[in-house]
Amino acid sequence: MTTPVDGRPPLLATIGERGLIQRIRDRFPAPAGALQIGIGDDAAVTAGVRGEFDVLTTDALVEGVHFDLRFSSFADVGYKALAVNVSDIAAMGATPRLALLSLILPDRLTIADVDSLLDGFARMADEAGVVLAGGNITRTPGPLTVDVTAVGHVRHRRVLTRGGGKIGDQLYVTGAVGAAAAGLGMLRASAQAPEDANAAALVERHRRPVPRLRVGALLGRTRSATACMDLSDGLADAVSQLAQASGTGAVIDAEALPVPAAARRWFESQGHDPVRAALSGGDDYELLFSVSPRAGGRLRTVIRQARGVPVTRIGELTASPAILVKRDAATEPMPAGFTHF
């Protein structure tokens, strides 16, 4: 049924909705005991984890808004659609467990396109230890849209909200800031990944962000962070939101920001201030978190167990409600973050 006709790759209509569901069931067999009822019934059924809370989040990637098929493969899109969701789970100090995949598909897609998307999703699911529990498929006259719901679990009283920060807490960020924005800029300028390995790594951060699952779970488990959120909409946005939710201000040290050298060079080559570009750029799925000055020992334990993920101190929460960037001897207001509308 899926043989190309006239050399054209077969469209989804060839196998229909039921065929596609069967393909997904075959592609995502649930491990024994993971689900009471999995893909293919009206709904999925799971047993909660005793003594733990459920953590639920949903996030959609829309073609033309969050990705461009000239720059990202279908596999990249599938990978990222799950990555951005499990990143939100990690930002709560929780561990991802299940996902639901809602595919909103234009008619022009081929079976091979959707298979690639599922391959990318499966790769991230393996990395995150996530079981696909169910989902939905529909067609759209519009852009490809991949909407994922992720479910995780966290022990009672180990939840990391955005609002737990205290004045004097130190602010830390995982990994690199501004990498994904520089990578996307490079793709837009040349439509293909650069050959230089450091630059290519930035492009990869846009295409396949690495959710900080281990660090998030460790921060929750060890109670070393007072507040945490991910950088989906950029560091500037995250610092503002965490401080606002915590009822504090914040000051960020521009010199301390872990902006990769290749990203700095790219921003400069485009006439942008690298600090402001890195602060404003979205799509880095790093974690921002605050740590009490008394929790330094616990934080060192987290860093030791983080398997090489860099953790950088970038500033602190302040009594003054302003959100500031300290640079050379002066301070300036935080630039605006990425906005969706």
Place this chain on the structure above:
Amino acid sequence: MTTPVDGRPPLLATIGERGLIQRIRDRFPAPAGALQIGIGDDAAVTAGVRGEFDVLTTDALVEGVHFDLRFSSFADVGYKALAVNVSDIAAMGATPRLALLSLILPDRLTIADVDSLLDGFARMADEAGVVLAGGNITRTPGPLTVDVTAVGHVRHRRVLTRGGGKIGDQLYVTGAVGAAAAGLGMLRASAQAPEDANAAALVERHRRPVPRLRVGALLGRTRSATACMDLSDGLADAVSQLAQASGTGAVIDAEALPVPAAARRWFESQGHDPVRAALSGGDDYELLFSVSPRAGGRLRTVIRQARGVPVTRIGELTASPAILVKRDAATEPMPAGFTHF
């Protein structure tokens, strides 16, 4: 900020994403104790119900595929987006508890449009006892898409799958069949609801389907059904899927089908066979379920407690794998159901 400028109603961009999230938080205050963490953090946090399984489902409504804004208001769309999801929860014998709302919004939408959509969603949430736990907002260059995830709970060993039917079990359906399809046909023919009350009721079934929450929960709790699913893709599709999952065939009695008289008249006026049209038409969110001949007493208890929802016997599961419709003295194959691709 939301005053019309030049008499034009303000667009979403006027309040931005944060403004819209704040609006949703204000519109959907979570009752005390319902959530550990609600709208506005990276993810929602809930405590599971002790001794119960979690039931999870997701379903999207796409403009131009599932609804047409000439025929449905924004409030209808919000109502239906949640209704179709809690219907899936009910079809598992479970009770809905929480929802996540993923809004994928075209730029042309006004604040008032989204407020209306939220009003409709809130109406269904009230009717279903569902708390909005979180969600996501993004823009799209394409059609309005409302993707909902619903979470319910069901006691251990009370889950109703599609696959539990046995040969000789009787098939029942709630409510009316073919109503939504007739209603949509009427709207397409005249673009406005008919004045005749019986015909208007069919249109209302398309716009605001009534999920059979009470019957679904009762069927699970009393263990009176062996298998159950909802009719989202039509009765023909549901009978085929339930029988297939149960490893049986099925025969449906055409004379028994609860097709409303106004729907029959409409299908006939369009030159369609009313039985085939009612069997094939989608969007009736009724429940199809199978009942063991020994469970008649328990079923009568359910019907007594169903608060007037009609329950009609329409056929039975058979040893022969065929899916048939009995009509006058003859049998014919089941027509194909609604297909998404």
